[in-house]
Amino acid sequence: MIKRATILITLVLLGVIFLQMVVTYSPSTALNQLSRHYVVSGPDELGAANIVTAVVVTYRGLDTLGEVAVLFISAAGVGLLLQRKAVDEAEKRPRRPSSELVGTAIHFLLPLIFVLGIYIFINGHLTPGGGFQGGAVLASGIMLLLLADPDTRLNHHIVEWLESSAGFGYVVVGVLGLILAGGFLDNRFIDLGTLGELFSAGAIPIIYVFVGLKVGTELSAVLERMKD
Amino acid sequence: MMLLLLSTVLCAGIIISALLAVHLGNVVSAAISAGMASLFAAIIYLVLAAPDVAMTEAAIGSGLTTVIFLYAIRRTTEPPDK
Numbered sequence: 507m508i509k510r511a512t513i514l515i516t517l518v519l520l521g522v523i524f525l526q527m528v529v530t531y532s533p534s535t536a537l538n539q540l541s542r543h544y545v546v547s548g549p550d551e552l553g554a555a556n557i558v559t560a561v562v563v564t565y566r567g568l569d570t571l572g573e574v575a576v577l578f579i580s581a582a583g584v585g586l587l588l589q590r591k592a593v594d595e596a597e598k599r600p601r602r603p604s605s606e607l608v609g610t611a612i613h614f615l616l617p618l619i620f621v622l623g624i625y626i627f628i629n630g631h632l633t634p635g636g637g638f639q640g641g642a643v644l645a646s647g648i649m650l651l652l653l654a655d656p657d658t659r660l661n662h663h664i665v666e667w668l669e670s671s672a673g674f675g676y677v678v679v680g681v682l683g684l685i686l687a688g689g690f691l692d693n694r695f696i697d698l699g700t701l702g703e704l705f706s707a708g709a710i711p712i713i714y715v716f717v718g719l720k721v722g723t724e725l726s727a728v729l730e731r732m733k734d
Numbered sequence: 735m736m737l738l739l740l741s742t743v744l745c746a747g748i749i750i751s752a753l754l755a756v757h758l759g760n761v762v763s764a765a766i767s768a769g770m771a772s773l774f775a776a777i778i779y780l781v782l783a784a785p786d787v788a789m790t791e792a793a794i795g796s797g798l799t800t801v802i803f804l805y806a807i808r809r810t811t812e813p814p815d816k
Contacts, residue, residue, distance in 0.1 A: 634786045728802070
């Protein structure tokens with residue numbers, strides 16, 4: 507009874523909050539001061555054609571470092587909790603063989619998925635997407651690999667090495683920005699180049715390659731741990 | 735007008751698949767419905783001109799999360815034929 511009443515009261519209160527938001531909503535017709543600054547001076551200051559990337563990697567770069575740290579901690583937690591026990595072959599749960607459709611398609615699709623993922627994070631400063639999205643696409647390629655052949659084992663030395671050196675490289679680039687340019691994760695210690703070219707926007711592509719590799723390896727490690 | 739219609743349909747899709755995810759008895763179907771809700775959200779982000787968010791939502795929300803749910807369901811339920 508009390509539980510029901512609590513739920514009802516919570517729902518009513520939520521309804522009141524949302525009603526307030528709907529009633530007072532008026533679509534904004536102009537950018538606010540901060541967004542205008544990002545949009546107007548972002549391309550000149552940082553040389554990134556994709557404003558979202560300029561904000562995510564440079565203006566709010568510390569937040570992105572925090573996000574990467576959160577992802578790292580959750581991947582480490584999954585790895586710790588789901589430690590692989592040495593299971594007897596006989597006790598192993600019998601696996602259904604994977605579908606022939608997946609097994610055949612993977613030969614064609616896996617290289618394409620990896621190329622797409624790498625393309626997304628290398629071109630993060632030019633086109634939509636970036637390190638997180640590219641890394642997630644890489645991990646979905648690994649997922650397809652695990653689905654096609656459930657006995658696949660990732661090489662943990664390579665995964666660990668890639669993951670930790672990418673994280674280390676990210677922080678090193680940030681510190682280089684602190685020493686050589688205006689502040690932590692400032693991308694301007696490398697020549698900004700021409701707006702819209704692949705090698706432009708200073709250190710943003712380098713940071714996004716690190717982020718992409720880190721996110722990709724972490725999500726792949728989580729998937730592999732969850733699998734068996 | 736077209737945009738409004740499309741957004742309405744997609745929002746209805748999100749709500750319906752979220753309700754299905756809550757009410758379906760079978761956990762596997764519920765996990766897939768949750769993935770569907772994410773997929774509709776990804777499309778609506780794309781329609782509303784946020785391709786960066788749409789990519790993240792499609793890859794993580796509807797792809798990886800669904801598979802992680804399915805793996806978790808398999809680990810926590812008894813094998814059917816044993």
